[in-house]
Amino acid sequence: MTNGTPTQARSTAEWVQQHGSQYVDGGIMAVPSMIGGPGAFVLYSGSTSAFEQHESALATLGRATYLGSDPGLAPLHDIALLSGMYGMFAGALQAFALIGSEKVSPTAFAADLLAPWLTAMLTSLPRMAADVEYGAEPGAAGSNLAMQAAGFVNLIQAAEDQGVSADLLVPVQRLLEDAVAAGAGDQDLAALVPRLTRAG
Numbered sequence: 001m002t003n004g005t006p007t008q009a010r011s012t013a014e015w016v017q018q019h020g021s022q023y024v025d026g027g028i029m030a031v032p033s034m035i036g037g038p039g040a041f042v043l044y045s046g047s048t049s050a051f052e053q054h055e056s057a058l059a060t061l062g063r064a065t066y067l068g069s070d071p072g073l074a075p076l077h078d079i080a081l082l083s084g085m086y087g088m089f090a091g092a093l094q095a096f097a098l099i100g101s102e103k104v105s106p107t108a109f110a111a112d113l114l115a116p117w118l119t120a121m122l123t124s125l126p127r128m129a130a131d132v133e134y135g136a137e138p139g140a141a142g143s144n145l146a147m148q149a150a151g152f153v154n155l156i157q158a159a160e161d162q163g164v165s166a167d168l169l170v171p172v173q174r175l176l177e178d179a180v181a182a183g184a185g186d187q188d189l190a191a192l193v194p195r196l197t198r199a200g
Contacts, residue, residue: 007072029043042061128189
């Protein structure tokens, strides 16, 4: 029950099994103060019988979510969730740096504007996930990549104008521009996912 990679978990599980024991990997989706509370959950994968035997004890830490017998699934989900979190926080840090360049209160900005805006944008995740899994309907993009790529240039320019690093944004700009150049300009953000995989 520590941060690791799917490959590390599978390797550890193989070693444990070779020594006659069962292995369950866990990914803790909570900060220490949340442990045991209603907001905490822990991801588990690996030996089904071992998980079932200890499930009640494990549930005292937080909601126990079993993902299957492949020990790599818990760390895979853990890393994926953390990637989403850090991506969101990276955007928030960029936003704080930008508004701070004009001495705007980050506290008021976060409470009055940033948190409500991000909360509203999060409602698009299920639709985006469906587009990734099943494919988007032709012409259904509400904000196509060509438009987003054109507008994203201003995020970079504004950061530079305000004396703020654009390092967090440049990779996204490159991804958008590459997708548009490859003919995906009429699609939505979900079309970027295949470009992040080795096969893409």
